[in-house]
Amino acid sequence: MKLGQVKEILEAELLVGQENLDLEVEMVCGADLMSDVLAFTKPDSLLLTGLTHPQVINTAEIAEIKAVCFVRGKRPPAETIERAKEEGIPLLCTPLLMYESCGRLYSHDLPGCSQVEEK
Amino acid sequence: MxxxxxxxxxxxxxxxxxxxxxxxxxxxxxxxxxxxxxxxxxxxxxxxxxxxxxxxxxxxxxxxxxxxxxxxxxxxxxxxxxxxxxxxxxxxxxxxxxxxxxxxxxxxxxxxxxxxxxxxxxxxxxxxxxxxxxxxxxxLEIGYQQEEIHRYRASHIFEDLIADRTALVFQYRVVGKDFQKAGSGATRLKKTLTRLEIHPRARRRAAIIAYEAEMNIVIYTNGGNIMAKVEPGLITIKAQDNGPGIADVELAFTPGYSTAADWVRELGFGAGMGLCNIKECADETTLDSVVGKGTRLEATIII
CATH class of the missing domain: 3.10.580.10 (CBS-domain)
Known part of the structure; x- marks a missing residue:
């Protein structure tokens, strides 16, 4: 699914990556624990998280996450936005809660990380 | 061009x-x-x-x-x-x-x-x-510079060097308790492995091991370093610190077991999955720790 479509479904605001709305995300992981992100995501995932610390971007970079969406209306600090620009990782921000965000994307046929074979 | x-x-x-x-x-x-x-x-x-x-x-x-x-x-x-x-x-x-x-x-x-x-x-x-x-x-100039960096990939280096055995070693210093800089070693290592054109799966495993090890050094010690050795077919990652050491190594490998402080947990770390993740990503893991002296972790990945 294209990032632009994710943005619509989640009624999200794009914070970083205006030029990346055509990017394809293949699956989604919702997590607030960074070790869980490292353990359970696969490359090219979209990460939904309530954590806005700049470490989220490091974690995303290491785990090859394609885009990050902050849930529950949380807005990241300037350092996080700066790191995301450096690494070229698009950032979204949705007012929806974690469960609702996951539910909406899942009902639009975007699978979870355990359902997709790693390339 | x-x-x-x-x-x-x-x-x-x-x-x-x-x-x-x-x-x-x-x-x-x-x-x-x-x-x-x-x-x-x-x-x-x-x-x-x-x-x-x-x-x-x-x-x-x-x-x-x-x-x-x-x-x-x-x-x-x-x-x-x-x-x-x-x-x-x-x-x-x-x-x-x-x-x-x-x-x-x-x-x-x-x-x-x-x-x-x-x-x-x-x-x-x-x-x-x-x-x-x-x-x-x-x-156009920016594009050209990016292409130059792209072209300067070190991936052919193993064919160019003449030796019976060749290994490249990269070392990254880790500052203890500094959450702002935490992860810079692992992210830089990952970029280096990308330039060496290491297979994406092996690269991701190595990056996760280095990142979890780096976070452990940041969270629990006053500092240490991460070393990565790349040889044809093999990556070895060593993390060492002079921190407090781990009293019960077996317990530390139990999923969910953690001694992390609350401030660490609030940042999404210290959930007791770090060492498990490392073990999961590596083909072989060894951990030597002496309480009061420090910890040495070695993980190998077969490419």
């Missing part, structure tokens, strides 16, 4: 790039009530041949040196810019592609076009042929 490729890239760019990216922001303007005498000084001191006429951020018209000369020839002495300016001004919006400007400049034979912001209809800049050229060259 051949001439032909350059040409097509430039053509693409004039469709991709927007007016707002290349225009001149700080624009000299005059007011409608400015006198033609004052205009002369504005044009002379700024070495320009024309300028937008603005009132309350709104573009009212444009006045050029040609208008000025015509006025000199036959105009009454006390004349304002408003009386001599061209009111029906051709403008562009800041979000339009450059190609639009190129065709408009060609069609009308103008040297410059005022740029209006679409939403508030305010004058935000001026665009000239020079701005377009400069903007395109700048963009």
């Amino acid at each position: 051949s001439g032909k490729v350059q040409f097509t890239r430039t053509q693409e760019l004039i469709y991709e790039m927007k007016v707002g990216e290349v225009m001149t922001h700080s624009v000299v303007t005059v007011k409608p009530q400015t006198s033609m005498n004052e205009l002369r000084e504005v044009l002379r001191s700024n070495r320009i041949s024309g300028t937008p006429v603005v009132s309350n951020d709104r573009l009212m018209g444009i006045i050029s040196i040609e208008d000025f000369i015509k006025w000199l020839a036959n105009g009454p002495p006390k004349t304002t810019v408003a009386e001599r300016m061209t009111e029906a001004v051709v403008t562009v919006y800041d979000d339009e592609p450059l190609v639009q400007v190129v065709s408009m400049l060609d069609r009308h034979g103008f040297g410059r076009l005022p740029v209006i912001q679409r939403k508030h209809k305010k004058l935000v800049g001026v665009i000239t042929r020079g701005d377009i050229m400069e903007g395109l060259l700048h963009k």
Whole structure:
């Protein structure tokens, strides 16, 4: 699914990556624990998280996450936005809660990380 | 890069790039009530041949040196810019592609076009042929530099070095308790492995091991270092610190077991999964720890 479509479904605001709305995300992981992100995501995932610390971007970079969406209306600090620009990782921000965000994307046929074979 | 490729890239760019990216922001303007005498000084001191006429951020018209000369020839002495300016001004919006400007400049034979912001209809800049050229060259230069970095991949290095056994070693210092810098070792290692064109799966496993090990050093110790050794077919990652040590190594490998402080957990770390993740990503893991002395972790990945 294209990032632009994710943005619509989640009624999200794009914070970083205006030029990346055509990017394809293949699956989604919702997590607030960074070790869980490292353990359970696969490359090219979209990460939904309530954590806005700049470490989220490091974690995303290491785990090859394609885009990050902050849930529950949380807005990241300037350092996080700066790191995301450096690494070229698009950032979204949705007012929806974690469960609702996951539910909406899942009902639009975007699978979870355990359902997709790693390339 | 051949001439032909350059040409097509430039053509693409004039469709991709927007007016707002290349225009001149700080624009000299005059007011409608400015006198033609004052205009002369504005044009002379700024070495320009024309300028937008603005009132309350709104573009009212444009006045050029040609208008000025015509006025000199036959105009009454006390004349304002408003009386001599061209009111029906051709403008562009800041979000339009450059190609639009190129065709408009060609069609009308103008040297410059005022740029209006679409939403508030305010004058935000001026665009000239020079701005377009400069903007395109700048963009092409960035592209060229990125390509140079791309071309400078160290992936062939193992074929170029002559030895019975070749290994590359990278070391990253880790500062304890510094959450801002945490992860910089692992992210830099990952970029290095990308340049070496290590297989993406092995690269990701190595990066996760290094990151978890780095976070452990940051969270629990006063510092240490991460070393990665890359050989054909094998990556070894060693993390060492002189921290407090781990009392019960077996317990530390239990999923969910953690001694992390609350502040660490609030940042999404210290959930007791770090060592498990490392073990999961590695083909072999060894951990030596002495309480009061420090910890050494070694993980190997078969590529």
